[in-house]
Amino acid sequence: MNVRLACLRVLQQIVQQGQNLDNALDGILPQLDQVRDQALLQHLCYGVIRWYPQLDFLLGQLLHKPLKKKDADLRLLLLLGLYQLRFSRIPAHAAVGETVAVTQSLNKAWARGMVNAVLRNYQRQQAELDIKLEQDAPARTAHPAWLLTHLQQAWPDQWEAIVEANNTQAPMSLRVNRRLGTRDDYIKRLAAAGLEARAAAHGDSGVILAEPCPVDRLPGFAEGQIAVQDVAAQLAAPLLDPQPGDRILDACAAPGGKTAHLLEQQPAVQELVALDIDSRRLERIAQNLSRLNLQATRLVGDAARPDDWWDGQLFDRILLDAPCSATGVIRRHPDIKLHRRQRDIPALCATQHAMLLALWNLLKPGGTLLYATCSILPEENRQQVEHFLAAVDNARHVALPTGWGHAQSAGQQILPGEDDMDGFYYARLVKTS
Ligand SMILES: C[S@@+](CC[C@H](N)C(=O)[O-])C[C@H]1O[C@@H](n2cnc3c(N)ncnc32)[C@H](O)[C@@H]1O
Known part of the structure; x- marks a missing residue:
């Protein structure tokens, strides 16, 4: 053709x-x-x-x-x-x-x-x-009017940089499996293969390629030494900080990028349950974990309706990488500009709130829930977490390490393009009793 x-x-x-x-x-x-x-x-x-x-x-x-x-x-x-x-x-x-x-x-x-x-x-x-x-x-900015207005209101000092980042091709970023070698060694292997790359500014596993390339040209890809993952997404596993013996729930897990990173970071977990509502996407977790030689319990289910899939055992840590507007990843998925509508946002917020409330009951006292989105809209992020904190009386918000993103009254926001990362939001919540 x-x-x-x-x-x-x-x-x-x-x-x-x-x-x-x-x-x-x-x-x-x-x-x-x-x-x-x-x-x-x-x-x-x-x-x-x-x-x-x-x-x-x-x-x-x-x-x-x-x-x-x-x-x-x-x-x-x-x-x-x-x-x-x-x-x-x-x-x-x-x-x-x-x-x-x-x-x-x-x-x-x-x-x-x-x-x-x-x-x-x-x-x-x-x-x-x-x-x-x-x-x-x-x-001029090549953004739908509703989204542009929204960004101007939410980020009056940053919206111009955001739209510029959204209109620029994102770099190809890799996560090095540090159990199998150091990041510096992997960058040397890339250089030997003729591929220029540098260490990411945040986290300890991210590598940014100077030019995107097919994965089969990357040394060690088939052997699971690396995965393709944006550097902002690589912050999730260290922030949840899994410990030996933990029972962990990855509540919206497919295609399994963060599931795999959690297991690479802490192979001695008791169990990691990877849940997703979409059975076909869950299949992609199986493929990704198999290449990386990792294991998780995979379940099809609705995170907002645990009665349908939960076995009654509490979790030490929960990652909720919630479905969202994806307004932080427009540079990778520019079709979001066409497909996302203003009216989608209240429905997404309602789903996120229902998931937070439902999953909170599955967390042990003292346990941690990490709420994440690839959105840059405050109602899905800071306001969502504030809404949740007002709705339950046994949750405490714990500030995240500084050095990246914008600290919010609840959680921390990375804007697209900042330090070569996608737009991402994280908030860490601890169950007090
Ligand atoms: C942002 S993606 C997750 C990306 C994944 N955590 C990763 O790092 O590879 C959101 C996922 O939520 C799933 N999802 C949407 N609604 C859900 C629900 N009600 N319950 C469970 N999963 C849901 C989608 O199928 C999608 O795979």
């Missing part, structure tokens, strides 16, 4: 069918034979989705009348053309020519002239369009 046509198919699945970017891309990537074409497809799909709100605005200025519903494919094709002209290093004549040629594969040869004219007009009118863009904050 031609790369632009493949990209259009991925975009259709995301925009018209509501699929997530990774799944849509995984389905179509194997249809391209050349590694170079696969890399270009990935670049184009991520780029168009990352800049979608801005490209959409520009297209609105360029079209004299909206396209018909049955020509939604042409609209996406035009966005792809605009992306290449505005953000890629592809020579303009090739970008326009290749994009126009896709009309043929769509059996819409009649649209050749229109696609060509819109893209050429963009080139001619770019300076005026840029002035218009400056006056439209959601388009």
Whole structure:
């Protein structure tokens, strides 16, 4: 398949069918034979989705009348053309020519002239369009209006850095299994394999690659010496601090990144129960743990309804890595800009509150619950924890180590891009009686 046509198919699945970017891309990537074409497809799909709100605005200025519903494919094709002209290093004549040629594969040869004219007009009118863009904050920042307003209110001094980070490709980060070797040694092994990398600023296991690369090029990957994981996510296991003999619950565990790290950090736990509501995602925990040679008890169940799956034995420590808006990981999953709606937030908050209340009953007196999200919205984080502390009388909030993120009245917030980390929130709660 031609790369632009493949990209259009991925975009259709995301925009018209509501699929997530990774799944849509995984389905179509194997249809391209050349590694170079696969890399270009990935670049184009991520780029168009990352800049979608801005490209959409520009297209609105360029079209004299909206396209018909049955020509939604042409609209996406035009966005792809605009992306290449505005953000890629592809020579303009090739970008326009290749994009126009896709009309043929769509059996819409009649649209050749229109696609060509819109893209050429963009080139001619770019300076005026840029002035218009400056006056439209959601388009300029390529963020939906509701989210931009939310970020401006929640982070008045940081929102510009946040949107910039969200529009920048995230680095590929690794977690070194320190039971099998030191981080410094692994960085030397990477160098010997021709891969430049440096130690992460926080935690003791994170390595940041200068350039992303396929996992099978990473030394020791198949043997479980490393896992791919953002550095902010690597803070969870040390913060929960599992001890020998502990019974631990990882309540929203799939695909098991933090489960594995907890077990690497403390192999002498009595049991680690990895729970997830999604049985297919739970299967991915099995695959990940098997590569890393680790074991956990896997359960399918709803964290907010322990009566359906809990055996009645209390836990020493619980990790609640709750489902959330994922507004802290937009740089890795730019399709969140399209899929997340303002109305999702109250429903997510209600789920998180129900999970906190339900899981609290499963914790031993003196036990610790670590609440985590990859959100940067206060209502899912600080306000959520404050709401919980007001609802129960046997919970104490314990401050986290300083040195990273922004200390809140409850918990600590990392914003996207800070020290090369994803946006993440952690709060540590101890049961007093
Ligand atoms: C942020 S992801 C967890 C990532 C995981 N902790 C890791 O580090 O790899 C949230 C997970 O919560 C699961 N989930 C959503 N609602 C749930 C519920 N009611 N009970 C249990 N798991 C749930 C989702 O299926 C998803 O796998």
